[in-house]
Amino acid sequence: MKNYFRRLHWVFLDLFFVNISLVLSIVLRFGRDWEENFYQHRIVFIYLSILYLIFAFIFKLYSRVWRFISINDLFLIAETITCAMVFCILYFNIVLGIYFPWTVKALTWFISVAFIAGSKLVWRLYWERGIPFERKEERILVVGAGSAGDVICREIEKRKDLGQMVGFVDDDIHKVGSIIRNKKVLGVIDDINKIIARKKVDMVIIAIPSIKGSEIRRIVSKIDNKDVKIKTVPGVYELINERVSVTRIRNVGVEDLLNRDSIHLNIKEISEYIQGKRIMVTGGAGSIGKEICVQVCKFSPGALMILDYNENGLFHAEKKIMKEYSDLNLEIMIADIRNRKKMEKIFEGFKPEVVFHAAAHKHVPMMEYHPDEAVSNNISGTKNLVDLADKWGVNNFVMISTDKAINPTSIMGASKQVAEMIVKMYAKKSKTHFVAVRFGNVLESSGSVIPTFKRQIAYGGPITVTDKEMKRYFMTISEASQLVIQAGGLGIKGAVFVLNMGESVKIIDLARNLIRLSGLLPDEDIKIEFIGLRPGEKLFEELLTEKEKSRVLGNSGHEKIFIAETEEVDQEKLEKDVRELEALAREMDSEGIVRKLQEVVLSYKPNRGMLK
Numbered sequence: 046m047k048n049y050f051r052r053l054h055w056v057f058l059d060l061f062f063v064n065i066s067l068v069l070s071i072v073l074r075f076g077r078d079w080e081e082n083f084y085q086h087r088i089v090f091i092y093l094s095i096l097y098l099i100f101a102f103i104f105k106l107y108s109r110v111w112r113f114i115s116i117n118d119l120f121l122i123a124e125t126i127t128c129a130m131v132f133c134i135l136y137f138n139i140v141l142g143i144y145f146p147w148t149v150k151a152l153t154w155f156i157s158v159a160f161i162a163g164s165k166l167v168w169r170l171y172w173e174r175g176i177p178f179e180r181k182e183e184r185i186l187v188v189g190a191g192s193a194g195d196v197i198c199r200e201i202e203k204r205k206d207l208g209q210m211v212g213f214v215d216d217d218i219h220k221v222g223s224i225i226r227n228k229k230v231l232g233v234i235d236d237i238n239k240i241i242a243r244k245k246v247d248m249v250i251i252a253i254p255s256i257k258g259s260e261i262r263r264i265v266s267k268i269d270n271k272d273v274k275i276k277t278v279p280g281v282y283e284l285i286n287e288r289v290s291v292t293r294i295r296n297v298g299v300e301d302l303l304n305r306d307s308i309h310l311n312i313k314e315i316s317e318y319i320q321g322k323r324i325m326v327t328g329g330a331g332s333i334g335k336e337i338c339v340q341v342c343k344f345s346p347g348a349l350m351i352l353d354y355n356e357n358g359l360f361h362a363e364k365k366i367m368k369e370y371s372d373l374n375l376e377i378m379i380a381d382i383r384n385r386k387k388m389e390k391i392f393e394g395f396k397p398e399v400v401f402h403a404a405a406h407k408h409v410p411m412m413e414y415h416p417d418e419a420v421s422n423n424i425s426g427t428k429n430l431v432d433l434a435d436k437w438g439v440n441n442f443v444m445i446s447t448d449k450a451i452n453p454t455s456i457m458g459a460s461k462q463v464a465e466m467i468v469k470m471y472a473k474k475s476k477t478h479f480v481a482v483r484f485g486n487v488l489e490s491s492g493s494v495i496p497t498f499k500r501q502i503a504y505g506g507p508i509t510v511t512d513k514e515m516k517r518y519f520m521t522i523s524e525a526s527q528l529v530i531q532a533g534g535l536g537i538k539g540a541v542f543v544l545n546m547g548e549s550v551k552i553i554d555l556a557r558n559l560i561r562l563s564g565l566l567p568d569e570d571i572k573i574e575f576i577g578l579r580p581g582e583k584l585f586e587e588l589l590t591e592k593e594k595s596r597v598l599g600n601s602g603h604e605k606i607f608i609a610e611t612e613e614v615d616q617e618k619l620e621k622d623v624r625e626l627e628a629l630a631r632e633m634d635s636e637g638i639v640r641k642l643q644e645v646v647l648s649y650k651p652n653r654g655m656l657k
Contacts, residue, residue, distance in 0.1 A: 055107055056098070062160035063097050063126075070152030089133065093153075096129040114165045122165070126157045183208035183274075186246045188237070188264060189253040190215040190223070190230045197252045198226045211244040237267050246270075251277040265558050271566050316344040318399060318441055318534050325350045325397035327382055327430065328404030330358025333445065336526040337401050338366055348374040350395050353404065354381045382426035392433045400434055401529055402427065402444040405461070409449065410579040412457040413653060416638040420630040423460035428467050428623060435475040443533040444468050446483040446541065454652040459642040462649075465541055467623070470614045472539030481541045482532045483609065484525055485549075486517045494552065498559050506571035508556045511578055516549035531606065541609040578652065619645075 067089065101107060104125050134150065185201060187194045190213040201210045212231040215221070220230045231240050240246070251264060256277075265275060324341050328334040329351035335358075338351055351366070353359050356379055363377050376395065380387050382404050405423050406412055412419040427444060434442045446465050449458035465481045472479035486494065494517070501508045520528075524544070532542040557567040567573060622645045629637040643649050 056101075058164060059101070059161050060094050060097065062164070063094060063129075063157050066156035066160060067093065067149075067153050069156055070149045073148075073152055093129060093133050096133050097125065100125045100128045100132075114169045118165070119162050122162050123158050126154060126161070130154055183247040184245055185210045185248045185250060186231075186237070186240065186244065187213050187228075188215070188234060188249060188251045189213070189256075190217070190220045190225055191253065193254055194252040195225055197250060198228055202226065208248065211246060212240075214240060234264060235267070237264065238269050241268065241270055241273060246273060248274040248276065251275070262554060262558055265561050266554075268561065269566065271561070271570070275561075316530070316534065319344045319346055319530070321345065321347045322398040322440070323348045323350075323396060324399045324401070325352060325395065326401045326403060327352045328402070328445075329353050330355040330362050331403060332522055333525050333529075334401070334403035335362050335365065336522045337403060337529055338362065339369070340523075340526045340530055341401075342366060342370045342373060346373075348376065348395075350376040350378055350391075350397065352378040352380050352382075352391070354379065382430055383421050385429050388429050388433055392437045396437060397434075397439055399441045399533060400430065400439050400443070401533070402430055402442065403529075405445070405464075407447070407457060409455045409457050412460070413455065416456045416635045417630040417633045419456045419460040420626050420638055423457070424463050424467070424623060425627055425630070427464040431467055431471045431479065434477050434479075435471055439477050441533045442468070442477050442479045443529055444479075444481045445529060446481045448483060448485045450483065452648045452650070453646060454650055456639070456642070456651075459646045459649040462646050463623070463626070463642070466614050466619055466645075469539045469541070470616050470619055473614075473616070478533075478538050480532050480535070480537065480539070482529050483541055483543050484520055484528060486519050494555070495559070498556055502560060502571055507574045508560070508571060509574050509576050510553050510556055511576060513551075513553050513575065515552045517552060519550055520544065528606070535606075537608065543607045543609050 104121055106121060106125055130150065130153065185208045187197055187210065194213055194215075198210055198213075201207050210228055212229045213220075213225060214232055214234055214237050215230055216234050218233060221232055223230050231244070237249070241249070249264075249268065251261060253260075261277070268275065319341055324346045326334050326338050326341070326349070329338050330353035334351075334353070338349060341349060349366075351359060351362050353362075359377050359379060363375065366373065366375060378391060378395075380391060382388060404426060406415075406419055431442065431444075444464060446461050447458065449455060450462035450465060451458075453459040453462060465483075468479045468481050471477070498508055528542070528544050532540075535542070553573070556573055560567040560571045622641070626638065626641055626645070629641060639651055639653070643651070
């Protein structure tokens, strides 16, 4: 019944437009004499209205949903009016012998189409954006009464469509009460929640390009209103040679919450070893491996092989690479690095000059249940690749390690430290430049904490956190891949490179801020549960052992990269230990593997928990 009356409303409205169009055309054509001509042509109104309705129903014009009006619907409206007018004119000319001026005909057609089609477009606009005249302006509060805040204020004043700025907040107490472009500094950041409520703020823009992650976390944590949008200007690294502008404002992301500045490495100066070379990336279907492939492609390699055992991941990696680099000499290889014979064939055929080794089992609790897999993949697989790289004369070999290899409490961490030792051992006797790169957790990588938290938030919670005191180092996928490429070009054989990632971040703080950035309130909309340490986990991760001395690369220009001066490797003993580990893995002797790893990695203190 409701739809029937809505259609009837459109029928009456369109008939009104048809008739008013005829009136306007007569007025425009005859000027002061319009009344006389209107009286003479009064019967036309009835016939034109009837014919319009007939053709409207023939073309099923009123079965359309006008809130979704399209170009085809506009043509249909024009066709309906055209047919009604043509038949009306033919009837009056042939049957009744009454003729109309062509100007009246043309004006009636044009005005009818404009009114009828225009009303439908206005209706669609109403549904999509609300009534334009009643559109609510967003009320904006800017954090930071400095130069960036001044620019943001100026641009908001120029562009009224952005909203209405209500004022500033700033941590400098001396600025409180001062006026910048007619906008007052309303208080300090600690007062932001009260100011948001008092001024009915819809959006907060953090306009401090040099702000640290800890400060962003403090600001976000003080905003209790979950409906308030939080945005920020780009960081100082993103603003080099560019000015701050409203168009570059973006939502606050998880990467903004880190306790350090983003790290931008000078890739171009060290990319000569990639250009024109044959590059192999193992584990290339994974998050980091795929990003390494993308970064490598920027420097015109001679050929790129993406090697992985994950068929589906390889499919998506190939699509992504070929979409951006369609002329690249790309090879996709489904292979397991543990299969020595197949890997031998691949090295013989492809003859890689640079190898980025990202293939590994990385999930800590999972490897506690399957130690044999950690040994066969992380240790034996790495040994296969390192041995083949030496045999086939690879120029550069970069292995990705982890902070979990330092004072490990997990099978995964211990196996990666053994892999580091294998790389260091071969670096002594080979012409190949073998290095390892060690970093912490990678934001947004598959299986990492951020995607897990986002999934839990999407399901309505709860978010599960191991412990209130758990901390981790974090870096972005882009930073991780750049560090890997950087390390391969520094030419220091046998080195273990470490990225200075600032302070570690509490996982509970990360969880709470991620909930807030999702427009929800922690402990109210989304609950947080503490589940205790899982097998293999520890509360704090480290980047260097106490015995490892570190130094900045003095003349490299990259003050954020360190070399961990690891302990010397006894080649004969390590080879014997690896053979024994491989034998235990074949026998699937989990406890034997744990005991042997404790002999090989003296700092390994197993946290096996209550394995089920």
